[in-house]
Amino acid sequence: MNWNTIEWRNGVLIILDQTLLPGETKYINAERYETVAEAIRRLQVRGAPAIGIAAAFGVVLGARQFRHEPDFCGQVNRVIQKLAETRPTAVNLFWALDRQKKVVQSGKGLELKPEQIINRLEKEAITIAADDAVINRKIGEFGASLLKDGMTVLTHCNAGALATSAYGTALAAIRVAVEQGKKIAVYADETRPLLQGARLTAWELMQEGIPVTLITDNMAASVMRLGKVQAVIVGADRITANGDVANKIGTYGVAVLAKEHRIPFYVAAPLSTIDLKLKNGEEIPIEERAATEVTSFGGTVVAPAGVKVFNPAFDMTPVRYVTGIITECGIVTGDWENTLKKWKDSTI
Amino acid sequence: MNWNTIEWRNGVLIILDQTLLPGETKYINAERYETVAEAIRRLQVRGAPAIGIAAAFGVVLGARQFRHEPDFCGQVNRVIQKLAETRPTAVNLFWALDRQKKVVQSGKGLELKPEQIINRLEKEAITIAADDAVINRKIGEFGASLLKDGMTVLTHCNAGALATSAYGTALAAIRVAVEQGKKIAVYADETRPLLQGARLTAWELMQEGIPVTLITDNMAASVMRLGKVQAVIVGADRITANGDVANKIGTYGVAVLAKEHRIPFYVAAPLSTIDLKLKNGEEIPIEERAATEVTSFGGTVVAPAGVKVFNPAFDMTPVRYVTGIITECGIVTGDWENTLKKWKDSTI
Numbered sequence: 001m002n003w004n005t006i007e008w009r010n011g012v013l014i015i016l017d018q019t020l021l022p023g024e025t026k027y028i029n030a031e032r033y034e035t036v037a038e039a040i041r042r043l044q045v046r047g048a049p050a051i052g053i054a055a056a057f058g059v060v061l062g063a064r065q066f067r068h069e070p071d072f073c074g075q076v077n078r079v080i081q082k083l084a085e086t087r088p089t090a091v092n093l094f095w096a097l098d099r100q101k102k103v104v105q106s107g108k109g110l111e112l113k114p115e116q117i118i119n120r121l122e123k124e125a126i127t128i129a130a131d132d133a134v135i136n137r138k139i140g141e142f143g144a145s146l147l148k149d150g151m152t153v154l155t156h157c158n159a160g161a162l163a164t165s166a167y168g169t170a171l172a173a174i175r176v177a178v179e180q181g182k183k184i185a186v187y188a189d190e191t192r193p194l195l196q197g198a199r200l201t202a203w204e205l206m207q208e209g210i211p212v213t214l215i216t217d218n219m220a221a222s223v224m225r226l227g228k229v230q231a232v233i234v235g236a237d238r239i240t241a242n243g244d245v246a247n248k249i250g251t252y253g254v255a256v257l258a259k260e261h262r263i264p265f266y267v268a269a270p271l272s273t274i275d276l277k278l279k280n281g282e283e284i285p286i287e288e289r290a291a292t293e294v295t296s297f298g299g300t301v302v303a304p305a306g307v308k309v310f311n312p313a314f315d316m317t318p319v320r321y322v323t324g325i326i327t328e329c330g331i332v333t334g335d336w337e338n339t340l341k342k343w344k345d346s347t348i
Numbered sequence: 349m350n351w352n353t354i355e356w357r358n359g360v361l362i363i364l365d366q367t368l369l370p371g372e373t374k375y376i377n378a379e380r381y382e383t384v385a386e387a388i389r390r391l392q393v394r395g396a397p398a399i400g401i402a403a404a405f406g407v408v409l410g411a412r413q414f415r416h417e418p419d420f421c422g423q424v425n426r427v428i429q430k431l432a433e434t435r436p437t438a439v440n441l442f443w444a445l446d447r448q449k450k451v452v453q454s455g456k457g458l459e460l461k462p463e464q465i466i467n468r469l470e471k472e473a474i475t476i477a478a479d480d481a482v483i484n485r486k487i488g489e490f491g492a493s494l495l496k497d498g499m500t501v502l503t504h505c506n507a508g509a510l511a512t513s514a515y516g517t518a519l520a521a522i523r524v525a526v527e528q529g530k531k532i533a534v535y536a537d538e539t540r541p542l543l544q545g546a547r548l549t550a551w552e553l554m555q556e557g558i559p560v561t562l563i564t565d566n567m568a569a570s571v572m573r574l575g576k577v578q579a580v581i582v583g584a585d586r587i588t589a590n591g592d593v594a595n596k597i598g599t600y601g602v603a604v605l606a607k608e609h610r611i612p613f614y615v616a617a618p619l620s621t622i623d624l625k626l627k628n629g630e631e632i633p634i635e636e637r638a639a640t641e642v643t644s645f646g647g648t649v650v651a652p653a654g655v656k657v658f659n660p661a662f663d664m665t666p667v668r669y670v671t672g673i674i675t676e677c678g679i680v681t682g683d684w685e686n687t688l689k690k691w692k693d694s695t696i
Contacts, residue, residue, distance in 0.1 A: 022651065023649065187658075190650075192564035192565065195650050195651075198642075198655075202655045206652050212655065214643070215657070215659075216659075217565050218537070219660065222663040225600065249564070250564075250567070253569030256608050295562070297543070300646025302538075302546050303543075304547075307546075307550045308560065308562065309561065310561050
């Protein structure tokens with residue numbers, strides 16, 4: 001890949017501005033935590049694992065900004081708080097920030113100097129990013145085992161390299177299968193309102209020569225009825241203790257359609273996406289975003305002025321629609337609560 | 349309504365250019381059949397009943413163009429052929445053109461002069477348009493009987509006044525229910541790729557003060573899961589002898605979702621939309637349109653250059669997903685084949 005979603009270079013967080021893709025490949029050089037917060041809020045960096053990584057480095061930048069303050073640890077905790085307020089649904093954000101919070105806490109306990117704590121925060125962020133790459137690969141390998149030569153996979157939104165530090169989650173399965181010599185083709189839902197499927201997934205796959213066909217979201221049902229896809233793989237923003245899945249708006253509809261057409265529906269996500277604190281999907285906070293995302297399309301206004309809009313950014317897919325959750329520890333296909341808890345605990 | 353979808357005035361067919369809505373309310377003055385054919389092909393006029401009416405008047409214009417030709421009837425039949433080639437899926441187009449073909453045939457049999465045949469063609473087109481208005485009203489009345497005070501209805505694409513000569517089909521049911529004093533609210537799917545829901549349905553309903561909330565197509569599943577809608581009503585472009593329904597792409601997905609959420613799914617259409625010549629929906633020709641409809645909007649490119657696209661303009665909903673078909677003769681809810689045949693025969 002001749003591009004990086006997020007890169008930490010000489011103490012600067014370099015973020016690929018995904019709002020400009022596929023037209024432009026431009027990078028943001030973040031030297032302050034506010035720039036990172038804004039990039040997450042504006043979806044310049046998006047995808048649950050990627051925003052976790054970005055936020056972890058955001059804490060490093062913020063800590064550096066406040067290194068001469070008397071209440072250093074208090075300030076860093078406020079930075080963490082600010083970063084946590086950027087987006088509510090993806091749990092990886094809070095998971096990464098919690099890890100940084102623990103670094104601050106233990107540093108405080110050990111009476112370390114600000115510089116030492118900053119070093120530890122940087123090390124932790126680098127570890128989170130590096131781990132994510134390894135996890136992506138493992139998810140890819142487990143996911144690829146589900147894909148047979150000649151299969152066509154439907155995916156929604158972008159759970160690719162652009163949503164993570166390396167191979168992606170859903171797209172990692174496809175990438176590894178292709179590496180293994182299997183012929184895999186992809187249908188990409190364009191994913192309104194922000195068109196991550198059209199702008200990001202199609203772009204990412206085309207860069208690697210993986211055959212991709214773009215459809216509007218409302219064509220997925222026909223594509224399934226016509227027998228054109230044999231599996232669905234999507235990512236996740238949060239998975240609750242019972243296996244319910246929050247992911248990009250439209251995922252739930254795809255899951256219902258897959259069930260109706262007896263097509264397996266897989267969710268690919270690192271264990272950091274699992275939130276054992278929530279019993280089921282009804283408890284997941286669903287972000288609602290601005291009406292203008294729906295009333296305009298690529299900058300063109302497409303609806304009457306003043307029309308009322310409902311714009312949830314995510315939806316919730318009850319686990320009964322899920323064939324399997326592909327994690328770095330293997331594929332969960334049942335006994336959800338126990339298996340997810342066991343695997344999640346093993347990573348802590 | 350302070351606008352007309354199609355109007356025949358002083359021998360000119362005035363067509364509201366729907367590709368410019370909601371931004372501009374501009375009319376096309378068609379004095380030649382080629383202008384009508386182009387308007388149908390470009391979706392400046394769309395909706396099964398409306399394109400039937402437009403084509404019927406297109407034949408009048410074409411006949412006038414060739415009134416001094418020696419082979420007048422042959423020329424008019426060629427005009428009919430050209431108009432029939434504009435779009436393949438909506439059967440009302442062929443139904444209206446068949447009616448005009450019969451006028452030409454009987455005129456020829458009676459050895460009428462071109463002017464006399466033109467008069468009869470004009471009378472027939474006016475009848476088709478006037479009948480459609482009456483039919484709209486009847487569909488509205490039958491449809492309204494299904495809607496209770498306080499209900500919220502989801503609709504897809506535009507089966508409103510903009511798709512017909514008067515009240516619409518699906519939207520007629522809502523209009524009549526509102527006239528009857530019932531509080532009815534609407535969720536409108538935006539309906540990619542050409543956004544007829546956002547541009548046309550939302551606009552039409554807002555003009556009349558009927559509460560409408562715009563969503564992207566992939567939000568319909570969530571809206572249903574959250575209990576926000578109690579009925580779905582859509583239009584149709586062709587209904588086969590067994591009750592299978594071709595309608596705007598995305599309709600089939602909505603039907604599957606409605607079934608999963610135990611929400612009734614109604615199709616509102618005049619009997620002219622029923623094609624007894626086709627046994628079932630697998631026989632309906634589905635129009636595929638240009639990739640650029642998916643890869644760009646309003647001039648803004650939203651997908652990588654050269655991406656492969658699948659762009660069917662319609663899909664097919666098997667009758668097992670249909671709760672009822674609302675026609676001008678009543679609502680069919682079962683014994684589809686016999687009832688549709690009996691009612692259709694009664695109109696011929």
